[in-house]
Amino acid sequence: MKKGKEVLYLSGADVRKIGLSMAETMEAVEQALFEKGRGNCQMPPKPGIFTQPDAFIHAMPAYIPALGAAGLKWVAGYPGNTRHGLPYLNGLLILNCPETGVPLAVMDCVWITAQRTGAVSGIAAKYLARQDSEVLAIIGCGVQARTQLEALALVRRLKVVKCYDINPGQTSLFIEEMKARLPHLEYVAAGSAREAVQEADIVVTATPILKEPRPPIELGWLKEGVLGLPIDFDSYWQPEAMQGCDKFYVDDENQFEYYRTLGYFRGAPKAYADLGQLVTGKVPARESERERIISMNLGLAIEDMATAIRIYQKALEQGIGTLLPL
Ligand SMILES: NC(=O)c1ccc[n+]([C@@H]2O[C@H](COP(=O)([O-])OP(=O)(O)OC[C@H]3O[C@@H](n4cnc5c(N)ncnc54)[C@H](O)[C@@H]3O)[C@@H](O)[C@H]2O)c1
DSSP, X not given: OOBTTEEEEEOHHHHHHHOOOHHHHHHHHXXXXXXXXXXXXXXXXXXXXXOSTTOEEEEEEEEEGGGTEEEEEEEEEOGGGGGGTOOSEEEEEEEEOTTTOOEEEEEEOHHHHHHHHHHHHHHHHHXXXXXXXXXXXXXXXXXXXXXXXXXXXXXXOOOEEEEEOSSHHHHHHHHHHHHHHSTTSEEEEOSSHHHHHHTOSEEEEOSXXXXXXXXXXXXXXXXXXXXXXXXXTTSSBOHHHHHHSSEEEESOHHHHHHHHHTTOOTTOOOOSEEHHHHHTTSSOOOOOSSOOEEEEOOXXXXXXXXXXXXXXXXXXXXXXXXXXXX
């Protein structure tokens, strides 16, 4: 590849073919969070444009010197897309050479986003879930739900997955697909969100992000010792449920506070700490079996760049992708 003269284009199929495992992704993402915890990353809070109600297109730039990863993800989330057979989330990621700034690669970001979001939940659970966590509730059985389960199954000996989706067809598809991939788990299609959440040790919510949510999860649904992992902001968690938990982590405090200025998280408590502080040991992880903990992970550009640089390196090694002239 002639740097500065060519760019490597990786389609969604190319990115998937590279086969970066969830364990490798978690390692890369934890490195990125560690660097963030030591103050060694650049990541301005993501600006966005809002073209439709509840839709967004975000610019997510980041630089992680220790990984040699610099770039930008330009990602859209459109809740109505599924009606047109298009993914809710879609977009592109550009990797730049940190020394010269020239673009090295342009790649589809759908798989990367799902993979790294699962990885972050896995890392949060590694530090914050009870060691004996066995029952996982997943609310919203779409694209993200799959990688959430994959990552969480790597860090805890899960036995039961309770699934709920507003569209029962989605729940069935999810169970069918995940049974083939993780056959040792028992899958239960819950009749309601409450039924899924009540006995769960870990609760993932992965429904569409809503600007004016009517969140169902109440504090009383959450058992002692639970870990909540919302990836859909506060769309599913009542303010009292978030405030009633013992610790409320976020992935990045700046970004969390920035979103408040946009009108999200009006009922959420102040963050106890962020994941960078957690993985560098600057703040404690779980301190008792009884604590109810939430880790509100909004999605960070450093997670994308840490994953994308590995994808790029493997693509070069494996000869995958199309070189395009600049
Ligand atoms: N925090 C992050 O880093 C991050 C990263 C990627 C995606 N996300 C968010 O994760 C969420 C899910 O994304 P996705 O790509 O899986 O979308 P998706 O469309 O593939 O899946 C969403 C699922 O939620 C279901 N659903 C909708 N309303 C529901 C409700 N009220 N109760 C239960 N289920 C409901 C839908 O039927 C669908 O199956 C989105 O909000 C997205 O913005 C967050």
